[in-house]
Amino acid sequence: MQGLQIFDASGQLTMTTDTLVGRYLGYFSTGVSNGSVADGRLSSGTPYYFAESVGLNTDTTILCQPIVSISDAGISWSFPDFQAGNGSLAPRVAINIFYGVH
Template identity: 30%
Template sequence: MTAGLQIWNASGQLMLDATQRIGRIKGSQHLDGNGGHIDMDLSDGTPFWSFQPDFLFKHINGNSPVPVVSISSTGVVWTYSTPPNGDYLYPITGYLFWGCY
């Protein structure tokens, strides 16, 4: 028997069908403004990631490098974008989550 979630609207039209793919969170990491990586076997599905920032802008100058994430079947790598100048840097920190569908 198939398991999952299906949602229909009042007209009986299927709005959401999650019986095929359900994401499984495999790990998380708080990003502090420095690049890094985590080696992990993500070969049992299609890898995905999501970043939840602590803030969007911390200073009026807007010099806030964002994380650039790369994911593959062997792990997760993140770096930070190059800012326009090196003065008053406020990298966007937050939580990175990853997993597989």
């Protein structure tokens, strides 16, 4: 193999120029409204995100988390409206979104 190769102390190959290495770009909270965040840096690689639930109410069995989509221009989210067991809309829950590129 040609190119950069990195080995650990025991001589095991740990990284090459074929290895995907992620770059963390930032995070934000969605709040409980539909929205979007533009970040042009997402076009510098393949965008990714992961989400963390915040503000969960353990007394509520049905919660509405947003549906998230990501592109090379930004991240958007929207909350679907669905009924809780008592006929009212399920309460919306904010999530933290951590994102980057690899």
